[in-house]
Amino acid sequence: METREVLRELSHAHRHLAELKGRAAAIPNQAILIDTLSLQEAKASSEIENIVTTQDEIFQASLFLDGPASPNAKEVANYRDALKKGFDSLKSNHGLLTNNAIVEMFRVLKRTEEGFRSTPGTALKNDRTGALVYVPPQDRDQIAAHMTALERFINDDDASDLDPLVKMAIIHHQFESIHPFSDGNGRIGRIINVLYLTRTGLLDIPILYLSRYITNHKADYYRLLQGVRDDGAWEPWLIYMLRAVSMTAQQTLALIEGMRLLMADYKRRLRADPDIRYSQDLLNNLFRHPYTRIEFLQHDLGVTRQTAAKRLDQLAAAGFLQKHQQGRNNYFINAPLIELFMRVSEPDEDVGGPERASTVEVR
Secondary structure, eight states, rough: OOHHHHHHHHHHHHHHHHHHHHHTTTSSSSSHHHHHHHHHHHHHHHHHTOOOOHHHHHHHHTTTEEEOHHHHHHHHHHHHHHHHHHHHHHHTTOOOOOOOOOHHHHHHHSSSOOSSSOSSSOOOEEETTTTTEEOOOHHHHHHHHHHHHHHHHOOTTTTTTOOHHHHHHHHHHHHHHHHOOOSSHHHHHHHHHHHHHHTTTSSSSOOOOTHHHHHHHHHHHHHHHHHHHHHHHHHHHHHHHHHHHHHHHHHHHHHHHHHHHHHHHHHHHHHHOTSSSSOOHHHHHHHSSSEEEEHHHHHHHTTTTHHHHHHHHHHHHSEEEEEEETTTEEEEHHHHHHHHHHHSOOOOTTTTEEEEEEEOOOO
């Protein structure tokens, strides 16, 4: 597994991950990163499955405004909730990532009571040509046995001397090949990636923006997954995943650094404004909720609804927020923060059109 090329990529990935972990600790309230970055990861991961939405849609859906959110925005919100469910389970289970937790994440993602697949017929096909690409295990008992073995592999840190990042790539490949659920396997597999990095201590909180790289290099992702199944070609797959970690760690680092600088600017300007009563809780609210509303501020600051409404109007008048109305509801947008998300989520320049044409539907 750990060839010379793999070891070279491991060195880069570990360096960038360590820098990300250290820089994330500089944000005073870690919930800001978990809430905002989990939604960005949810958006990117869902796009791999052709579930496309906009920043405006996903943040409006989080406000629970009048009128139903779009189906795609709901799917993205479900992904965010599934990731949080998995992280909470990891903390409460002393760092163990169990099959029970994986099933619970799937149920949150798909809003279902189903568990592992129990009926045959699942097959992965090329979504452009319809050609059969891969048939995962079909028997219910066989799926359960494979997942039990994978659970042991995930949680037994003494079973091998593999580097944790190499092990993460193996876990991801095995999970996608078992394909234990009727739908949502790709998204659950990508949640497992970041939870495993948290489990091993390479990250403190699940903030690695991994799906963006996969979205931008989707054809390679599916081709290399299948290359291991067909030819045992582990080295190209491991290199791909390690580069994904390295690149997305750098991108997430840029996003966190942008947030840190923006928060520092807001803090300076808020303190200098004589009409605004500054507090750290107020600053945290504006960045934990890029789209905020009266109830959010009321809860976070422990003030009355009237006071929260007055403060939001003051912030809008001073240019810190943009005020919008939908139906009877007012909401307020931290526009510079949304612009930062938009810049970071732009596609890589080396992603061409033809590469996207031959993907495999893996849900």
